[in-house]
Amino acid sequence: MAEFDQPPLSHPVPPEPPRAGLARQLSGAAVLAALALACAAAPLMADGSAVHRLDADPVAAALLDGRGSLSFALLAAVLGGALGIGWALLAGLLGNLVGNRVERRVIGAAHRMAGWPLALLVPLAGGLMGKVWLLALVTAMTAAPAVAALAHAELSALLRAEFLTAARAAGLAEGEVLRRHLIPNLTRPLLAAGTLALPRVLAAESFASLLGLGLPPALGSWGASVGLAGRLGDPVAFAPPALLLALALWAACAIADGMAAGNRTP
Amino acid sequence: MNHISAKPAPVETEALTLMLGDRVLLDRASLRVERGEVLAFTGGAGSGKTALLAALAGQPPAGVDVAGGIRVDGHLLIAQGGRLAPRRPLALQVAEVVGHHLGLDLRLALRRTADGLDRMGVPAAARRFDLPPEQLPDSLRWACLFAMAVAVGPAVLLADAPAAGLDPTVRLRLLHRLADWARADGVALILAGRPEDGVAGPADHVLSLRRGRLLAPKPPRTAPLTPLEPPGASRLHARSVGMSYPLSPGPKGEARTLAVLHGIDLDLRTGETLALLGETGSAKATLARSLLCLPPPTAGAVVWMGRDLMAASAPPATGEDADNSGPDHVGLRRARRDLQPLFPDPAASFDPAMTIGAQFDLALESLRPDIAADRRDHRIDEALEEAGLRPEAALRWPAALTVAEAAHAGLARAILPEPRVLIADEPAASLSAEERETFLDTLMAVRDRRRLSLVLATDRYDEGLRDAHRGIVMLAGRVVESADAETLRTAPLHPYSRAMLAASRGERPALEGDAPSAFGQPTGCPLRRRCPLAREFCAQAVPALEEVAPGHHVACHYWDTPAEG
Known part of the structure; x- marks a missing residue:
C-alpha cells in the first residue's frame, strides 16, 4: 500500500530516524553475549581437565571467574528487576484502590531509597550470611528502588495517554482496556526499567567481592580476583579480570541505557 | 519627507x-x-x-x-x-x-x-x-x-x-x-x-x-460550505455540570478542591452545530469531556436521550461484578456509540502498538456487535474514504501517519459506529493552513451527509462560528455569552466576546493584560482586571447569565454601558 500513499514531491517525508540508543543497546548485548559464551567455554581452554583455578593461566582463570560473576549478576538482576517492577505495579494498584496519597508514599519511598548507598548492604550481607541465595536477594533489593522509580514513571505516563481515553470512548470495559492496550504498551518500558538492575547488581557484587565479603571463593568472581591480585601485587593476574569486569559493566550499562533511551518519546 | x-x-x-x-x-x-x-x-x-x-x-x-x-x-x-x-x-x-x-x-x-x-x-x-x-x-x-x-x-x-x-x-x-x-x-x-x-x-x-x-493570501472561507439546515429536537441535555479536581490537603488537613467548571447548562439538538469558544483556562475542553463522561463531571447531570450518563458511567457499587452484563453498562455502551469524540492531538489518540485497522476493528466489535465480523473491513474502508483517506491507511501504524492523516483517521474512527453526535475538542489544533481548511471542510461535509450534531470547542472565534448554528463563549469555567452564531459574529455584547471577535479578524482586542491563572482568579467577574467596562461593583459579584434578547444570554454587569473615561 505504500506506493499509493506517496507524499507529494513538494513535501518529501524525511526518512525515519533510527531508534535512539539502538546501536548502543545492540553492541552492549553482543559484547555481553560474547563474554557469556567465552566464560561458558572457559573449562575447555584450561586443558579440558579439572584444573585448580589458580593454576590456570590468568586469562582462563579470569574467564572461569566470569562464570560466577555473570551467573550471579543474572540471577540478582532478574530478582531485582522483578522486585522493582512489582513495587511500581503495587504502587499503581494501591493508588487505584486506596488513593493517590498511598501511591505517592509508596513510590516516594523508592525515590528516596534510590539515593541511599544501598550497595554497602551487599558486603555486609556477604560477611554476615554465607548463603548465596540470601546474598542474591540482598543484592536484588539494592537495585530494586531505582527500577521501581523508573517503572512507575513509565506506568503513570502511560496511564495518562490519550489513546486510553479513546479506547474508553469506544466502549471498552476497563478489563479490555487493560488487556488490549495497557499490557501490550507496558511490556517494553517495564522490561527496559528492569534491565537497569543488571549493571547495578554486577557492580555491587564486584564491590563486595573486592573487599572479600562477596561470593564464596569456590564460585569465583572478577571482583575477588582483582582484590586478590591487588593484595599480592601481581599485575599479570590483575589485568584480565579487571578488563573483563570493565567490559561487562560497560555492556550492561549500554543495554540498560539503550533500552531506556529507545523507549523515551522525544 | x-x-x-x-x-x-x-x-x-x-x-x-x-x-x-x-x-x-x-x-x-x-x-x-x-x-x-x-x-x-x-x-x-x-x-x-x-x-x-x-x-x-x-x-x-x-x-x-x-x-x-x-x-x-x-x-x-x-x-x-x-x-x-x-x-x-x-x-x-x-x-x-x-x-x-x-x-x-x-x-x-x-x-x-x-x-x-x-x-x-x-x-x-x-x-x-x-x-x-x-x-x-x-x-x-x-x-x-x-x-x-x-x-x-x-x-x-x-x-x-x-x-x-x-x-x-x-x-x-x-x-x-x-x-x-x-x-x-x-x-x-x-x-x-x-x-x-x-x-x-x-x-x-x-x-x-x-x-x-x-x-496574495487566500481569504479564508467565511460562509458555511453548504447552507445550514435548521436543527431538530433536543437530545443531549447537560444540567448544572460542574467539575472540580482534588488538590493536596491544606495546612490543617482539610480537603481542598479546584473548581474549573461552574454549573453549565446546555442543550444540543439533532443536526445542530454548537461552537464552544474560549481561550486557555476557559474549561471548554473540560466541558467537552464532561459531555462524554470521560471522565464524568463531579456535579450536575448529563442526559442523552433520556438516559443519565453519569449514573451509567459510575463504577458499580458492589465492585466485584464489573462484567459487561449489567444494564447500566449496556446503556453506557449504547451512548458511547452515539456520542463520539475527536481529540486535540489525533496522533496520540491511537495506540502505537496496533495498526489503524486493528484499532478500528476493536472499536467496531465493541460498539457495533450487530455487524458481522466479515463485514467490518468493508465498514472500515468506507469510513476511511469518507474521512478523506485511502482504505490502505488501515494497514498502517499510527507512527507512520503524518499529522494531517492522523487527524483524518481520528475522524474516520469517530464516524465508524455511525454516531449521532460528534464532540470535537480543538480537532484541528495540530494542523495549519491548507491542511487545516481541508480537515475542517471534511468534518463539515461528514456532518452534513450524516446529519450529525456537532460540538466544536475552539479558540478561533470566527472559524468556530462559521459553520455553527449557535455559539457559547466561555471564560474561566462559566458561560459569559450564548447566542446564535450570526449574532455572535456580527454583534456580540460581552466585552470578552468582542475581544475574541476582534482578535480573530486581526484587529486590536480591547482587553489589557493576561488571563489570570486558575489558582488566582479575582473575586467577582473573572474578566474585571482586563475589561474596559470594569467598575468597582464587578469585584463584588459574579455576573449571572441574563437574557437580553430572545435566545441571547449575556453575563456582564455593564454590557449595555459604554466604557468609562
Missing part, C-alpha cells in the same frame, strides 16, 4: 531564491520594505518562512542555498520561540543583547528595556526579571523580547512566529503594540507565521508563501 523617501528602503531583495537540496523554497522573489512598514509572511508548516527570515538576516540555515541579491540594513532577528536560555534570569539575557548592540552597560541597558516594556503595555508590577524565563508566563516572555527589540531600535526587525502559542486576544494585543512602535519609529517590521496565527492582522501588507512563491 523628501529626504526620507530619497533614502533606499531598508530591506530590498532582487530575485531572491532559496533552495533546500533540489527543492525550491522560494523562487525569484523581489521584495521591498520601507521604513515604518509592516509586512507579514504567512505559510503552512514547512513552507520556508523560517529559512526566508534567516536568509534576510544573513544566516541561512544549514543546507539552504541562497541566490540573488539581498540588502538589509541593521537588523535584529527574533527567532522562533524566542530562543532564551531557560535557567538564566531574563533581565541578564535581554540586557546582554541590548548592551551588545548599543554598547551600553547593564544598568543603562535595563533602563532602556524598561522603557520598551512600557511601550508593550506591561505594568511595572508584572516585571519579575530576576526570574528565569521558564518560570515566567509566555506572554511576559514575548513582551520582554519585543521590549528588547524596542530598546535596541534596529532599522529592520525580523520576527519569526512572534507570540506563537499565546491566546489570540493576548497575541494580537502584543503584535499591534509592536506594529505601532514600528510605524512610530520608522522601523521596517517583518513578521512571519502560520496563517491562523494572526500575524496578518497588524500588517500593512500580507504575502502568503505557497509553492515557492510569494502570493
Whole structure:
C-alpha cells in the first residue's frame, strides 16, 4: 500500500530516524553475549581437565571467574528487576484502590531509597550470611528502588495517554482496556526499567567481592580476583579480570541505557 | 519627507531564491520594505518562512542555498520561540543583547528595556526579571523580547512566529503594540507565521508563501460550505455540570478542591452545530469531556436521550461484578456509540502498538456487535474514504501517519459506529493552513451527509462560528455569552466576546493584560482586571447569565454601558 500513499514531491517525508540508543543497546548485548559464551567455554581452554583455578593461566582463570560473576549478576538482576517492577505495579494498584496519597508514599519511598548507598548492604550481607541465595536477594533489593522509580514513571505516563481515553470512548470495559492496550504498551518500558538492575547488581557484587565479603571463593568472581591480585601485587593476574569486569559493566550499562533511551518519546 | 523617501528602503531583495537540496523554497522573489512598514509572511508548516527570515538576516540555515541579491540594513532577528536560555534570569539575557548592540552597560541597558516594556503595555508590577524565563508566563516572555527589540531600535526587525502559542486576544494585543512602535519609529517590521496565527492582522501588507512563491493570501472561507439546515429536537441535555479536581490537603488537613467548571447548562439538538469558544483556562475542553463522561463531571447531570450518563458511567457499587452484563453498562455502551469524540492531538489518540485497522476493528466489535465480523473491513474502508483517506491507511501504524492523516483517521474512527453526535475538542489544533481548511471542510461535509450534531470547542472565534448554528463563549469555567452564531459574529455584547471577535479578524482586542491563572482568579467577574467596562461593583459579584434578547444570554454587569473615561 505504500506506493499509493506517496507524499507529494513538494513535501518529501524525511526518512525515519533510527531508534535512539539502538546501536548502543545492540553492541552492549553482543559484547555481553560474547563474554557469556567465552566464560561458558572457559573449562575447555584450561586443558579440558579439572584444573585448580589458580593454576590456570590468568586469562582462563579470569574467564572461569566470569562464570560466577555473570551467573550471579543474572540471577540478582532478574530478582531485582522483578522486585522493582512489582513495587511500581503495587504502587499503581494501591493508588487505584486506596488513593493517590498511598501511591505517592509508596513510590516516594523508592525515590528516596534510590539515593541511599544501598550497595554497602551487599558486603555486609556477604560477611554476615554465607548463603548465596540470601546474598542474591540482598543484592536484588539494592537495585530494586531505582527500577521501581523508573517503572512507575513509565506506568503513570502511560496511564495518562490519550489513546486510553479513546479506547474508553469506544466502549471498552476497563478489563479490555487493560488487556488490549495497557499490557501490550507496558511490556517494553517495564522490561527496559528492569534491565537497569543488571549493571547495578554486577557492580555491587564486584564491590563486595573486592573487599572479600562477596561470593564464596569456590564460585569465583572478577571482583575477588582483582582484590586478590591487588593484595599480592601481581599485575599479570590483575589485568584480565579487571578488563573483563570493565567490559561487562560497560555492556550492561549500554543495554540498560539503550533500552531506556529507545523507549523515551522525544 | 523628501529626504526620507530619497533614502533606499531598508530591506530590498532582487530575485531572491532559496533552495533546500533540489527543492525550491522560494523562487525569484523581489521584495521591498520601507521604513515604518509592516509586512507579514504567512505559510503552512514547512513552507520556508523560517529559512526566508534567516536568509534576510544573513544566516541561512544549514543546507539552504541562497541566490540573488539581498540588502538589509541593521537588523535584529527574533527567532522562533524566542530562543532564551531557560535557567538564566531574563533581565541578564535581554540586557546582554541590548548592551551588545548599543554598547551600553547593564544598568543603562535595563533602563532602556524598561522603557520598551512600557511601550508593550506591561505594568511595572508584572516585571519579575530576576526570574528565569521558564518560570515566567509566555506572554511576559514575548513582551520582554519585543521590549528588547524596542530598546535596541534596529532599522529592520525580523520576527519569526512572534507570540506563537499565546491566546489570540493576548497575541494580537502584543503584535499591534509592536506594529505601532514600528510605524512610530520608522522601523521596517517583518513578521512571519502560520496563517491562523494572526500575524496578518497588524500588517500593512500580507504575502502568503505557497509553492515557492510569494502570493496574495487566500481569504479564508467565511460562509458555511453548504447552507445550514435548521436543527431538530433536543437530545443531549447537560444540567448544572460542574467539575472540580482534588488538590493536596491544606495546612490543617482539610480537603481542598479546584473548581474549573461552574454549573453549565446546555442543550444540543439533532443536526445542530454548537461552537464552544474560549481561550486557555476557559474549561471548554473540560466541558467537552464532561459531555462524554470521560471522565464524568463531579456535579450536575448529563442526559442523552433520556438516559443519565453519569449514573451509567459510575463504577458499580458492589465492585466485584464489573462484567459487561449489567444494564447500566449496556446503556453506557449504547451512548458511547452515539456520542463520539475527536481529540486535540489525533496522533496520540491511537495506540502505537496496533495498526489503524486493528484499532478500528476493536472499536467496531465493541460498539457495533450487530455487524458481522466479515463485514467490518468493508465498514472500515468506507469510513476511511469518507474521512478523506485511502482504505490502505488501515494497514498502517499510527507512527507512520503524518499529522494531517492522523487527524483524518481520528475522524474516520469517530464516524465508524455511525454516531449521532460528534464532540470535537480543538480537532484541528495540530494542523495549519491548507491542511487545516481541508480537515475542517471534511468534518463539515461528514456532518452534513450524516446529519450529525456537532460540538466544536475552539479558540478561533470566527472559524468556530462559521459553520455553527449557535455559539457559547466561555471564560474561566462559566458561560459569559450564548447566542446564535450570526449574532455572535456580527454583534456580540460581552466585552470578552468582542475581544475574541476582534482578535480573530486581526484587529486590536480591547482587553489589557493576561488571563489570570486558575489558582488566582479575582473575586467577582473573572474578566474585571482586563475589561474596559470594569467598575468597582464587578469585584463584588459574579455576573449571572441574563437574557437580553430572545435566545441571547449575556453575563456582564455593564454590557449595555459604554466604557468609562
